[in-house]
Amino acid sequence: MTFDEAALDRAFLALADPVRRSLIARLSRGPATVNELAEPFPITLQAISRHISVLEAAGLITRTRDGQRRPCHLAPSALEQLTSWIDQYRLTTERRFRRIDAVLETVKEQDHE
Amino acid sequence: MTFDEAALDRAFLALADPVRRSLIARLSRGPATVNELAEPFPITLQAISRHISVLEAAGLITRTRDGQRRPCHLAPSALEQLTSWIDQYRLTTERRFRRIDAVLETVKEQDHE
């Protein structure tokens, strides 16, 4: 999946919730079913089920079928696209900062002459 | 700023809006005032002002003072912390995938014997 603007909306919104981030942390250690994912949380299974739907709609997880279970798997390529989006602006800014630092350094050297 | 759970909420929520992501893209090329940032958008200056507040509260930008203007500056260190958060889980998952691939490879070799 390549992220258009709406997909970026869904992906970042999906990460903007502590329960969903915690689900991602759990899934990074391996696949898990809805029941397994819900177990540590004090909220209803239905609420977790909806959180999982949000993560899936955002492309951050995929789901398979195992009988009546629907195991969830983290999708690292989606996470990679998010870091790429962020890094493109972070790196641009950092390069600009370094250029400014270089200019300031040059000015300082000229003052010393 | 180090990101606790609430700060991650604010930061990812701040990124979950196309207007705010566009503001970040603009600010990656250099600082800008509220009026300058608002100019390309078809919404009111007040709406942009609030978007900027959201970005600032999320720690993604900082603001200085220049007379009556309040220039905004992108904060690359905050962006870096977000990519770090994402990468910790992406890398864990990718390592796990590689281990599984290695096991499958071993099994295939044994089949060939």
Next chain:
DNA sequence: CCTATATTCAACACATCAGTTGATCAAGGA
């Protein structure tokens, strides 16, 4: 001083989100 400019605050409407409860569906096992 007085006015224009840059920005923010306040109050409101509307949409979306996160949680609940209760019902429903689908697959497995006795």
Next chain:
DNA sequence: TCCTTGATCAACTGATGTGTTGAATATAGG
């Protein structure tokens, strides 16, 4: 077939987000 288990759907509530308009604040400049 009947019952249990895993998961989802539907409807509702309260909280939060995003936009608007109108008023207010603060600094610059004649």
